[in-house]
Every structure is written in C-alpha cells, then in structure tokens.
Amino acid sequence: MADDKKQNxxxxxxxxxxxxxxxxxxxxxxxxINHSVSEFVVDFVNIMPGTPKSKVKxxxxxxxxHAKRLAKALADNVKRFENAHGVIKDYEKQPVPLNFGPTGQA
Structure with a gap:
C-alpha cells in the first residue's frame, strides 16, 4: 500500500x-497584452531611451x-513580496508612445 501511494x-x-x-x-x-475569444497574447518589449525602434523580445x-491563473499567481507573488520587502512604488507614467525615441530630421 505504501508503494502505491509513493508511485501516485x-x-x-x-x-x-x-x-x-x-x-x-x-x-x-x-x-x-491583446486578446481574442480564445487566447491572450503577451508581447514583452525592452524599450531603451533614445532608441527609435524596439523589438518584441x-x-x-x-x-x-491560463491567463487568469497567471494573473492570480502574479497578484499572490506581489502580495508576498510586499509583505517581505515593503510596498512596491507604482510610478504612474504616461503611456509610452508607439513612436518612442528621437524622430528623424529632413
């Protein structure tokens, strides 16, 4: 019986x-983050100041x-992190424009 339990x-x-x-x-x-009826698509980007173009990494x-499970897991981990290290400051910045970076001069 113990072997069956260990195997399970x-x-x-x-x-x-x-x-x-x-x-x-x-x-x-x-x-x-974008979504349709059947999926959530999360694109991760690294934007650097002064760089005219960034790519999805x-x-x-x-x-x-799974998106809902991920959201719950992230919320739980943020809560545990803040309990251990203090509140994470949320610097509310303006959204990054799609044409982020310097523009060309003619």
Whole structure:
C-alpha cells in the first residue's frame, strides 16, 4: 500500500527542463497584452531611451484560463513580496508612445 501511494506521488510530479540560455532570462520593461475569444497574447518589449525602434523580445500565447491563473499567481507573488520587502512604488507614467525615441530630421 505504501508503494502505491509513493508511485501516485511520483506520477504527479512534472519534470521541467531549464536550458542555460533560457535561465539567463530576457529583460523587459513593457508588456503589451491583446486578446481574442480564445487566447491572450503577451508581447514583452525592452524599450531603451533614445532608441527609435524596439523589438518584441518574447511573445507568450495563453488560453483565457491560463491567463487568469497567471494573473492570480502574479497578484499572490506581489502580495508576498510586499509583505517581505515593503510596498512596491507604482510610478504612474504616461503611456509610452508607439513612436518612442528621437524622430528623424529632413
């Protein structure tokens, strides 16, 4: 009986691989979120001052159910972070314009 219980616990574990390249991560200071009836699309961008053009660094596509789970998980983690380290200041900045950066002169 103990073997059956141990076997069931082992079957519930998920083996997730994290490659060295992926472990480095990608910095993003802007997330653009769009959705349709069947999916949420989150584009992560790194915008640098003075740079006329920025590229999407990563795109994540989620089902609505997974998007809701992600939102709950983020909210829970922010709450735990603030309990441990204090309130995260929210600097309400103006939205970044699509033509961010210097404009060309003719």
């Amino acid at each position: 616990q082992n079957q519930k574990k998920i083996n997730i691989e994290l490659t060295e390249d992926m472990a480095q991560g990608t910095y993003s200071n802007l997330a653009i 990563s795109r994540i596509i989620l089902t609505p159910q």
